[in-house]
Amino acid sequence: MITRILSRLLQAIPTLAGVAVLVFVLVRVVPGDPVAMMIPPGADADVVARLYAQYGLDKPILTQFVIWAGQALHGDFGMSISLRQGVTGLIFSRLPATLELVAFAATLAVLLGGALAVFGTRYAGRAGEAVVDGLTGFILSVPDFLWGLAFIVGFGVLLPLFPISGRNDPSYSLGLASDFILTESFLRLRWGVTADILAHMTMPAVALALPLAAMIARVLKSSLAEQMAQDYALLSRVKGFSRWHVIVAEALRNAAIPTVSLTGVQVTFLVGGTVLIEKIFSYPGIGSLAIDAVVNRDLPLIQGLILTFAVLFILINLLLDFSYALLDPRLRHG
Amino acid sequence: MSEAALTIKNLSAGIARGPMLLHGVSLSVAAGEVHGLVGMSGAGKSMVGRCVLGILPAKVAITGGSIRFAGQELVGMAERQRRRIGAGMALIPQDPLSALNPSRRIVSQMTDVMRLRLGISPTEAAARALALLHEVHIRDPQSVLRRYPHELSGGMRQRVLIATAFACEPKLIVADEPTTALDVTVQKQILRLIRDLQRSHGTALLFVTHDLGVVAKICNSVTVLNAGRIVEQAPVAEIFGQPRHPYTRALFAATPRYDQPGGAVG
Ligand SMILES: Nc1ncnc2c1ncn2[C@@H]1O[C@H](COP(=O)(O)OP(=O)(O)O)[C@@H](O)[C@H]1O
Ligand SMILES: [Mg+2]
Numbered sequence: 001m002i003t004r005i006l007s008r009l010l011q012a013i014p015t016l017a018g019v020a021v022l023v024f025v026l027v028r029v030v031p032g033d034p035v036a037m038m039i040p041p042g043a044d045a046d047v048v049a050r051l052y053a054q055y056g057l058d059k060p061i062l063t064q065f066v067i068w069a070g071q072a073l074h075g076d077f078g079m080s081i082s083l084r085q086g087v088t089g090l091i092f093s094r095l096p097a098t099l100e101l102v103a104f105a106a107t108l109a110v111l112l113g114g115a116l117a118v119f120g121t122r123y124a125g126r127a128g129e130a131v132v133d134g135l136t137g138f139i140l141s142v143p144d145f146l147w148g149l150a151f152i153v154g155f156g157v158l159l160p161l162f163p164i165s166g167r168n169d170p171s172y173s174l175g176l177a178s179d180f181i182l183t184e185s186f187l188r189l190r191w192g193v194t195a196d197i198l199a200h201m202t203m204p205a206v207a208l209a210l211p212l213a214a215m216i217a218r219v220l221k222s223s224l225a226e227q228m229a230q231d232y233a234l235l236s237r238v239k240g241f242s243r244w245h246v247i248v249a250e251a252l253r254n255a256a257i258p259t260v261s262l263t264g265v266q267v268t269f270l271v272g273g274t275v276l277i278e279k280i281f282s283y284p285g286i287g288s289l290a291i292d293a294v295v296n297r298d299l300p301l302i303q304g305l306i307l308t309f310a311v312l313f314i315l316i317n318l319l320l321d322f323s324y325a326l327l328d329p330r331l332r333h334g
Numbered sequence: 335m336s337e338a339a340l341t342i343k344n345l346s347a348g349i350a351r352g353p354m355l356l357h358g359v360s361l362s363v364a365a366g367e368v369h370g371l372v373g374m375s376g377a378g379k380s381m382v383g384r385c386v387l388g389i390l391p392a393k394v395a396i397t398g399g400s401i402r403f404a405g406q407e408l409v410g411m412a413e414r415q416r417r418r419i420g421a422g423m424a425l426i427p428q429d430p431l432s433a434l435n436p437s438r439r440i441v442s443q444m445t446d447v448m449r450l451r452l453g454i455s456p457t458e459a460a461a462r463a464l465a466l467l468h469e470v471h472i473r474d475p476q477s478v479l480r481r482y483p484h485e486l487s488g489g490m491r492q493r494v495l496i497a498t499a500f501a502c503e504p505k506l507i508v509a510d511e512p513t514t515a516l517d518v519t520v521q522k523q524i525l526r527l528i529r530d531l532q533r534s535h536g537t538a539l540l541f542v543t544h545d546l547g548v549v550a551k552i553c554n555s556v557t558v559l560n561a562g563r564i565v566e567q568a569p570v571a572e573i574f575g576q577p578r579h580p581y582t583r584a585l586f587a588a589t590p591r592y593d594q595p596g597g598a599v600g
Contacts, residue, residue: 125392231433232443234389235495238425239447240417253437329437329482 008321012314019310020072023303024065032297034081055081055300068303077307078300082292087304091286095308096179097167098274098285104182104201105208105270112209113216114252120217121224121247132217139214145276148207152280155203162203165282169196204281208273212266220259227251257327264320268313338362338402339506339538340386345399345409347385355381355394356562363506368532368539370553370570372546372585378562379542380428383508386540387425388416404505421451424499426509426528430491430516434483441479444498451502466497470527489520493527500531507532510542525551546589550574558582 035051052058055078056067071078077087120132142150156164168174168181174193176184182201185193227233228251236246278287286305293301325331341362348354356378363369371379384390386401388408401408404422411419427433434443444466445459454462460479467475470493483491492512499507509528513521529552532539541553549556549570556573558566558581566579577583 231427231429232435234384235425235427235433236435236446237389238387238420238423240420240450241446242417250435250438254435327437330484 005318005322008318012318015314016307016310020069020303020307021065023306024068025061027299027302028061028064034297034299037296038081055079057299068300072307077304080293080298080301082296082298082301087300090289090301091304091308093179094284094286094289096181097283098271098278098287100180100182101201101205101208101274101278101283101285102271104198105205106212106267108205109209109212109216109270112213113220116213116217117220117224117255118247118252120221121228121251122243124225124228132221136214136217139210140218142210144207144211144273145280147210148204148277148280151203151207163200164203167197167200167284168193169200200283204277204283208270208277211273212263212270215266216259216263219262220255223255223258224251227255253327257324260320260323260327264317267316267320271309271312271316337365339365339367340540341400341402342382342386343400343402345382345385345401346397347381347390347394348397349393350395352393354397354562356385358399359557359559359562359564360399361557361564361567363538363540364554365505365538366536367554368529368541368552370549370556371540371542371559372544372549372556373559374544374585374588376561377559379544379559380510381562382559383425383510383540383542386506387423387508388413388420421502422505424502424504424507426492426496426499426507426512428511428514430488430495431483433495434491436483438482439479440481440483440486440494444479444494444501447498448501462501463497466501467494469500469531470494470497472497488516489524492516492520492524496524496528496531500535500537503535504537506538506540508540508542511544513548514543514545528552544585546585558585 034055035048035057038051039047049058056064059067068078075088077091079085080087080090083090116132116136120129123129123132151162152164155161163169174181174185176188176193178184182194182197185191185197224247228247230251233246233251236250237243241249274285274287275290276287277283278285279291282288286308289301290305290309292298293305343360345356345359346354347356359378359382361369361371361382371382373379381390381394384394385396386403386408390396396409399409404419406419408416408419434440441460441463444463445456448454448459448462449456452459463479464475467478472478472490472493478486478490478494486494496512512528513524516524525548528539531537539552541549543549553570555569556567557564558573558579560581565581566573566577573582577586
């Protein structure tokens with residue numbers, strides 16, 4: 001198992017190197033000048049030249065890349081041009097917010113999608129199944145950011161149930177040691193703070209979760225139908241177990257295996273979805289940071305962020321791979 | 335004829351807003367006896383078994399007739415009560431691979447029914463599972479209990495399922511082509527095992543098969559089914575002596591070689 005994890009991590013290295021080269025070239029080829037964004041129009045040519053030199057933008061691309069890559073290998077991704085802070089520190093301070101949001105959204109998606117699939121399977125061929133099919137079809141026809149905007153109007157403005165921006169109530173100090181404030185406040189039993197953070201997270205997380213939940217519901221329901229037609233499901237009913245029991249205790253685990261492989265990719269879409277959703281809800285994660293970085297043509301920050309997203313995608317795929325082994329005894333022993 | 339364990343009268347079933355699958359099927363299985371249900375593939379044999387066990391496909395429904403078991407009418411009975419009555423029945427399925435859940439260990443698939451039906455503790459149920467595996471001649475039953483289905487051979491899986499079927503001492507077992515999916519050499523052993531257990535436990539058996547050779551070895555009486563209708567019904571000796579219906583004769587012609595009724599198995 002450990003050797004498999006290590007070999008997968010080693011395989012990820014060339015992927016990351018490729019992403020690094022590609023991003024480095026792309027951000028320099030597309031139009032847009034980071035220095036022009038920093039200074040008032042008509043600034044002194046001398047000042048402009050000094051800024052170019054300061055950020056190393058006056059050197060040839062290849063030289064720039066060698067310098068950047070050398071520092072990156074030591075964990076130094078340079079200075080953010082627009083925020084004038086180290087890119088590495090900046091990303092690490094914003095990453096926990098995004099990770100907690102993604103974890104919360106993914107959990108919601110699995111629970112909601114799983115519940116819909118189980119319900120639709122229990123009432124297969126009846127009205128209950130039609131309701132589930134209609135609901136998932138409707139959810140899938142609306143993209144996540146539109147759900148986000150709809151929630152802001154619906155539950156933020158018209159019927160103000162949830163805060164519409166930020167990650168927590170800024171009026172009191174958190175006094176927490178890490179940036180994983182949801183996890184930490186929960187573990188420190190400061191559940192008032194936890195509830196406040198969850199309230200801030202609910203709308204963006206649900207907006208992110210809905211499309212994935214609908215996708216999971218669809219795929220899981222059809223693989224549950226396949227499992228329920230297997231003889232072991234029939235036999236379990238002959239033994240005297242209820243349909244609910246057969247679905248949840250017998251079929252669900254087997255149906256989860258193809259579902260993980262078919263919807264796993266969607267989890268990376270969920271991570272990508274944070275870019276717009278975080279911006280819409282002014283949520284201080286790496287998604288909103290990425291939009292600001294692009295708007296400001298902040299090359300070092302863009303590069304650092306894209307690599308961060310690439311690492312996240314690789315880790316998610318790794319997790320999905322190992323979840324098969326957990327679910328399927330044939331893989332564990334074979 | 336002794337008291338009947340199962341009596342089916344005029345049973346009809348069909349797909350909702352679709353074709354009928356069973357047309358007025360009547361048969362009865364005497365207590366402690368083996369009744370064969372034969373016919374070619376698609377004749378509706380499994381459908382009769384599924385009516386009896388209460389596991390019809392979603393689209394199929396019973397449209398008329400009666401199924402009496404343990405002094406109760408099963409047709410039209412509420413699902414919850416139906417499940418309770420089901421304690422007196424068990425199934426030996428056709429495909430032992432798909433009849434075992436690939437992600438659960440043998441021990442849990444054998445003991446769950448005992449814990450539900452007999453209300454015994456996990457330890458008691460595991461001990462009983464061990465004894466049952468001995469009874470179906472599985473070597474090293476202790477280790478088999480801990481394994482997953484994919485770690486057993488087809489014959490072993492079917493032995494596990496047979497042991498499970500007898501676990502709660504049902505009055506009636508439906509065996510749906512229990513040897514069809516197995517190797518020829520294993521078929522004979524499994525058939526003999528089912529017959530021996532049926533005799534020693536005194537269980538009534540509704541034995542579904544398309545193979546008249548198998549009927550000769552194990553059944554007391556037989557019903558021949560064609561396209562959801564009964565074409566012939568008689569004690570085994572009679573059918574083998576002189577099959578009356580052309581369909582039955584066609585079935586005989588399709589069976590390459592069969593032993594005489596009552597002949598030794600295997
Ligand atoms: N799940 C199902 N839904 C609808 N029709 C079915 C289903 N299973 C079987 N049938 C139909 O019922 C008839 C009898 O099938 P079955 O009882 O399985 O035959 P046998 O066991 O004798 O080979 C066939 O015509 C088959 O097409
Ligand atoms: Mg059949």
